[in-house]
Amino acid sequence: MEKIIEVEGLTKLYGKFKAVDDLSIYVEKGRIFGLLGPNGSGKSTTINCILSLLKYQKGEIKIFGETMSPDNYELKRKIGVVFQDVAVFNELNVYDNIDYFCGLYIRDKETRKKYVEDAIKLTALQDFKKFRPKQLSGGLLRRLNIACGIAHKPKLIFLDEPTVAVDPQSRNAILEGIVKLNKAGATIVYTSHYMEEVEQICDRIVILDKGKIIAKGTKESLKEMTTMGERIVIEMAKPDKKIMAEFEKMPNLLEAKYDDGKLALTFARGKEKLPSVIEFLKKNELSYERIFSELPSLNDVFLELTGKELRD
Amino acid sequence: MFWHVFKTKLKVLLWNKSCLFWVLIFPFIMAILFNAAFSGLNAMKESKSSKVAVVQDALSENSEWRMFFKELDKHKSFEISFTSAEDARKKLDDGEVQSYIDFKDDKAHLFIKENNIGQTLIKNALDQYAELNTTAAAIAQTSPEYLMREDGFSKIMTEDFVKDDNTEHTDFTVNYFFTLMAMAALYASLIGIELTKNNEANLSTKGARLSVSPTNKTMVMVADLLVGFVVCSIQQLVLYFFIRFVLGVQMAAEPGWTLLISMMGVLAGLSLGIFVGASNKKSEGLKNGLLISVIMLCCFFAGMMGDPILRDKFETMMPLFAKVNPIAAIADGYYALFAYNGDMEYYWQAFARIAIFAGVMLVLSLVLSRRKRYDSI
Structure with a gap:
């Protein structure tokens, strides 16, 4: 498959601090590529280097097969960027903001008008065209930020944490919009520290920590990297020491931990454990409110690889 | 674009x-x-001219000081009157004048009750005139012919000592x-x-x-x-x-x-x-x-x-x-x-x-x- 972005050996230093350390990635055409990592892991720095905003010490960056540079306007024309911080003019209304940023790419007025309307429709801002940014909620503001970045219908879109501080409803609307853009033909680079989002929409994922790649692949292949097979969570009163000792004797158990009214039993890969746990509870006449099974998440992958949680 | x-x-x-x-x-x-x-x-400047009494006992009729004060009297900022020393002191006490000038050893001495713009202006004018007099004395010793010339020092001596604020x-x-x-x-x-x-x-x-x-x-x-x-x-x-x-x-x-x-x-x-x-x-x-x-x-x-x-x-x-x-x-x-x-x-x-x-x-x-x-x- 055609590679839209190729980054080879990228290294970015802030003084002596290595923000990005010998990073090599590629993004294939038509994919939603996820850059996952905690705050400060080097996601935004990587994107800013790819976009030629930042100087870097080492590495080669190609986009659409061309070397990216600040003066490569033809290449820039194909790219759309949605930055982590909202970048709109408070003095302009929703329509004028989108029109201004779209106008930096599209000269023809009629085409621009159509593109602006399309972006407004995609981000569901039809009812807020005349609103100024200060009159919008956090979620609507984020949607405006996205509309400003994608109105010119770019072939490659960078979305840097576009859902930070957004309510769940707006977050879903944003993620749906991103999938729509992808289905319309755009290749997408999506950064986030929310593993659920990355899991939900990304085809291929790179996990970063301290500027280095610690894992990469599809979400399925990443989850294969964990020794964990299943986690069974039981909402119940705290079991006594004897019962806990019995739990710990269960085959394939990696960890038994009681916290905040929940007992979490983590099992290694193997046979499904839920029926045997329910059986154990019945046999010991232990009452519980709820019981459910979780498959490994990207957070578990990150935890196993780094010893810390993604949100830390 | x-x-x-x-x-x-x-x-x-x-x-x-x-x-x-x-x-x-x-x-x-x-x-x-x-x-x-x-x-x-500006209104204050225009409405208030400073009244100055000059003790004439010590001044001869054609002295340069008398000429100086006559010139000064033409300026809108001052009202000059000549009087005796005793009368000048009384006028200052009664507030009829804001200052008076007396002479000792051919030097002018300014007497005031309170300091304000008018008094500052007259003080500056007196100082400038005294300075010119000193300069004139020096020139008289080295180049006396310059003092006699029509466009020479005598012209300078009769020029304004207070800048005229009247022109726009x-x-x-x-x-x-x-x-x-x-x-x-x-x-x-x-x-x-x-x-x-x-x-x-x-x-x-x-x-x-x-x-x-x-x-x-x-x-x-x-x-x-x-x-x-x-x-x-x-x-x-x-x-x-x-x-x-x-x-x-x-x-x-x-x-x-x-x-x-x-x-x-x-x-x-x-x-x-x-x-x-x-x-x-x-x-x-x-x-x-x-x-x-x-x-x-x-x-x-x-x-x-x-x-x-x-x-x-x-x-x-x-x-x-x-x-x-x-x-x-x-x-x-x-x-x-x-x-x-x-x-x-x-x-x-x-x-x-x-x-x-x-x-x-x-x-x-x-x-x-x-x-x-x-x-x-």
């Missing part, structure tokens, strides 16, 4: 209330305050309005900072968004300059007419030349703002505060606050700074139009000074705005 950026940035600027207040409204408020303060001062072209208060207009022109730098913030990736996300677009940043900077230039030039024109026709302050009669140097001042201000804005990553508030402080300091050295004589002293103490001070350069241009009635040499000198300042700032701004990649954003 240029007009797309121009129209949008114009709209953005006209909705930026804080920027508009400092750049467009504040100078008008200052002008009104200046006018209120100076009209009171030497009213010292207009200098305050000139520096005010110059300050307003330089306040365009605040617009320069605001516009730069939106163009540089290391200053704002809007700047980052512009930097990743296929847009020539020099073109955007020129569009920004034009926006600020149009808005501030209109403001300068309105401020000129406001000061001249609404406040009634005597200004130069030619608005064209006044506006020309104002526009160059605006360009200098905008370039200064863009340079300061793009040169570092400090907060916008800090940059604005720094610029306002520098502009006010330049105003101070150009004579906006305090006695205009101070400005001459600063010029003597710091001649180079006086030359590069943009406020002084613009104010000098206005003053040349106002005071030298058509003598444009002094005007063009001032114009060249502010044009060089604007040119240097513009080049530095262009160099900074053409920056390709940033170390950090």
Whole structure:
């Protein structure tokens, strides 16, 4: 498959601090590529280097097969960027903001008008065209930020944490919009520290920590990297020491931990454990409110690889 | 593309209330305050002439001192009367005169009850006259023929010792309005900072968004300059007419030349703002505060606050700074139009000074705005 972005050996230093350390990635055409990592892991720095905003010490960056540079306007024309911080003019209304940023790419007025309307429709801002940014909620503001970045219908879109501080409803609307853009033909680079989002929409994922790649692949292949097979969570009163000792004797158990009214039993890969746990509870006449099974998440992958949680 | 950026940035600027207040409204408020303060001062000057009694016992009928006081009496600031020493003291005690002058050993001694402008003026006149007398004595010993010449020293001795404030072209208060207009022109730098913030990736996300677009940043900077230039030039024109026709302050009669140097001042201000804005990553508030402080300091050295004589002293103490001070350069241009009635040499000198300042700032701004990649954003 055609590679839209190729980054080879990228290294970015802030003084002596290595923000990005010998990073090599590629993004294939038509994919939603996820850059996952905690705050400060080097996601935004990587994107800013790819976009030629930042100087870097080492590495080669190609986009659409061309070397990216600040003066490569033809290449820039194909790219759309949605930055982590909202970048709109408070003095302009929703329509004028989108029109201004779209106008930096599209000269023809009629085409621009159509593109602006399309972006407004995609981000569901039809009812807020005349609103100024200060009159919008956090979620609507984020949607405006996205509309400003994608109105010119770019072939490659960078979305840097576009859902930070957004309510769940707006977050879903944003993620749906991103999938729509992808289905319309755009290749997408999506950064986030929310593993659920990355899991939900990304085809291929790179996990970063301290500027280095610690894992990469599809979400399925990443989850294969964990020794964990299943986690069974039981909402119940705290079991006594004897019962806990019995739990710990269960085959394939990696960890038994009681916290905040929940007992979490983590099992290694193997046979499904839920029926045997329910059986154990019945046999010991232990009452519980709820019981459910979780498959490994990207957070578990990150935890196993780094010893810390993604949100830390 | 240029007009797309121009129209949008114009709209953005006209909705930026804080920027508009400092750049467009504040100078008008200052002008009104200046006018209120100076009209009171002028009224006081005009209404009160200082009554001075001169003890004539010690003066011969044709003495030079008597001639001096007769000349002084012609000035509207003084009412001179000749009387005896006893009568002079009584008049001072009764408040009929504000001061009296007596002579001992052919030296004038001023007696006052309280110090005010009138007394300061008469004291200055007496001092100057005494100094000239000393000089005359020295010349009499070395070049006595000079004292006899018609256009020589005797002419100087009968000249005014108090500057005549009556002619419209030497009213010292207009200098305050000139520096005010110059300050307003330089306040365009605040617009320069605001516009730069939106163009540089290391200053704002809007700047980052512009930097990743296929847009020539020099073109955007020129569009920004034009926006600020149009808005501030209109403001300068309105401020000129406001000061001249609404406040009634005597200004130069030619608005064209006044506006020309104002526009160059605006360009200098905008370039200064863009340079300061793009040169570092400090907060916008800090940059604005720094610029306002520098502009006010330049105003101070150009004579906006305090006695205009101070400005001459600063010029003597710091001649180079006086030359590069943009406020002084613009104010000098206005003053040349106002005071030298058509003598444009002094005007063009001032114009060249502010044009060089604007040119240097513009080049530095262009160099900074053409920056390709940033170390950090």
